Amino acid sequence: ATATQRLDYQAPAFWIDSVELTFDLDPAKTRVLNKMRLRRNPDVAPQPLRLDGEELNLARVLVGGAGTSFKIEGDQLVLENLPEGNEPFELEIFTTCAPNKNTQLSGLYVSGDTFFTQCEAQGFRRITYFLDRPDVMASYQVLLRADKAQYPVLLSNGNLVESGDLPDGRHFARWQDPHKKPSYLFALVAGKLVAREQQITSRAGHKHLLQVWVRPGDLGKTEHAMNSLMAAIAWDETRFGLSLDLERFMIVATSDFNMGAMENKGLNIFNTKYVLATEATATDADFANIESVVGHEYFHNWTGDRVTCRDWFQLSLKEGLTVFRDQEFSQDMAGSPSARAVKRIEDVRVLRTAQFPEDAGPMAHPVRPDSYVEINNFYTVTIYEKGAEVVRMQHNLVGRDGFANGMKLYFERHDGHAVTCDDFVQAIADANPASPLAQHLGAFKRWYSQAGTPRVHAQGQYDAAAQTYTLTLTQSCPATPGQPDKQPFVIPVALGLLGQDGRALALQLEGEDAAAGHERTLVLHEARQTYTFTHVAEAPVPSLLRGFSAPVILECDYSDAELLTLLAHDGDAFNRWEAGQRLALRIALAAIASDAPVAQAAVLPPAFVAAMRDVLRHPQLDAAFKELVLTLPSETYLAEQLQTVDPQRVHEVREALRAQLARELHADWAWAWEQHHASGAYRPDAASSGRRALAGLALAMLCLDARTSGDTLWPGKTYQRFKTAANMTDRLAALGALVGAGHALAQPALERFHQLFKDDALVIDKWFALQAGRVDRGGDVLPSVKALMKHPDFNLKNPNRARSLVFSYCSANPGAFHRSDAAGYVFWADQVLALDAFNPQVAARLARALDRWSRLAEPWRSAAREAIARIAAKADLSNDVREVVTRALA
């Protein structure tokens, strides 16, 4: 397959003004009549019309009501004899497709007994022939016809304008979308569904109907999704002045979905995982994810749907911006400054453990990529999470109000259009002409064009005699595929200085008349810049990159004592957490590099353990923050710091550190449990979920310690907790503690859990994931994963189930996956190939599990390459998987 290049973009040769779609829905053979009004684009030289289509059976083509000649070239329908001139003309295309054979879950497919669509990025062409590209925006009218008993509910985008009965037990519904949209935002749903409904009145005084559609038995699980939707609507009005532009806004849940959710105009389609929740079946993390994904999809209504992408290279225009918006929404919902910091830490953890490796691996690409083979492979953490960081930097460089003004200008300029990432930055800069963003605009845009994670090195020099502190910042960025040399980035570095006793020092830069507060942002835009602070009465401890003000790797030669000072006193909660992580990282990396045995050893020095105890017992810090500080850096993050990775050594060292924290803080964990486990009525708010998180960690540590001490008290208590827990968060934490410690009670608990929840697919996903993700002991996870593949509840065709078992093992359990006998890799290759036969999108995601193979030590390195090569050797691979493995082997 050939690559599509960003610079090859050409405007479409035709515009489609309106589309009338008629569906006769039938799982085996759905008939689609597509009646379009088109006109030539006067700005483009006259040429044939080339419409995209995939796996369609073409029955008839009419132009202006009369038959016409046409050609099929590959996946395109080519029409050469169209009316000349710029007058609109009518084109009708009759096709059929087979939704029940659509295992890719792209286009029109059947899940259970219900029809769903997924059109982003290029699924609409699997429904009808079309100019399936985001810059062609048309008005849609949709007529749905189906058997009334089987498909009582018929939904599409916009407003329901007409519905009624037809002969032979059939019925119809006609929908009209009042807004123009690109084809990727089209949706239909048909089946036996029920809705939770809510009428709302916006601040502007308009009435709207909100609906959350689910299978009949799931209605009781939709309250949180509806509350999240109402909160998102109110938030977008308040924060950005953006209100709902539809009379009706619908969310529909399906259990067969390739991703999280989809922002189709007025008819969002969601993975059930991000809709359904009760306290008995969903964890605090599930509740938080639902709020965030419901928010994300709703926010797309403006950032994505009203203003969309000119081409798919601009994907981050909508995704980076919308992730930024959902992150801000979640922070605002969390409330307190501390809860906001917790959310920021969680977001940065995702960035560092998933995006930084991507940016350093074979799939590294800029936030605005230059080429792709399969666009579905570019729905990545770089486009989403790094893209959000790039928007966040703009927000911070122009300030909150400046950003709001920039957004206003963006919509004034581009509402109803398909635009580029450049258009977005330009609007933010133009609304803030005096800002550092506008001043360094050209250089700032490199965040969109250059891949790779920049490294910033900080070097401080204190001059006691002159009472100055000189900070030198240098930046560099490693080569990435196709980009050997990088130009400097514009890097906002938020910072403060602490005195030796932890007090915040006033900041006055050389040349300034007076100190300007205790925190400021330096804008590093050259390869090396020096800043001198004056009136500094003592050698300071710098607190750099506060709040993670830029997506970079910060290198600073802190002493242990300085890190302990930051951990104890930094006024910036993010950097306080960061100091603890840096200390743990330093200790872990030293242990990994040494050959010393670590099991049962005291690898963590007393000062570190004492600092952790201080945090755990701290009277003012929030429980959620404590839980983050007391959690060691992940194996993936540790591995990223190494030139050559022995994954078993990384696993062994991290487990030893965990065991030591469990042992030496035993009394403190018991205290933490006693203080935090009592639960009143369940509420998924930040404060109570923080308490549950800390109690859960305490239980896990107490059970882990019991493993070596032989204690039976805590495992017994944990089993009891598991049985009597009043909510899923507490129940799963207790089950996880037993499973994680490999305790004998884990098996009966797992059996009981399955028995209790066997009819709830999302809970059974947790049951599979817990077993696939558990700590490996002597290679025991893979055999149990293989046994679970044969469990009657397992089904590789269901993406949630595949993710819960196969991905949890291959992508989220490095200690178990990287076996020295290569059996993990053999299993992985088998599953990639098996998935690729029916769902290439999901297969290609699994194929990313060995992206970082070239840094593995032997024997893992050779074994990994062999497994990738085995996949690559398969002749009829999908483009999706082919692109991933080709890049991995390049």
Ligand code: HT7
């Ligand atoms: N914009 C949506 C992306 C999406 C998607 C992409 C490819 C294949 C299937 C998909 N389902 C959803 C989701 C979002 O970012 O909001």
Ligand code: ZN
């Ligand atoms: Zn999105």
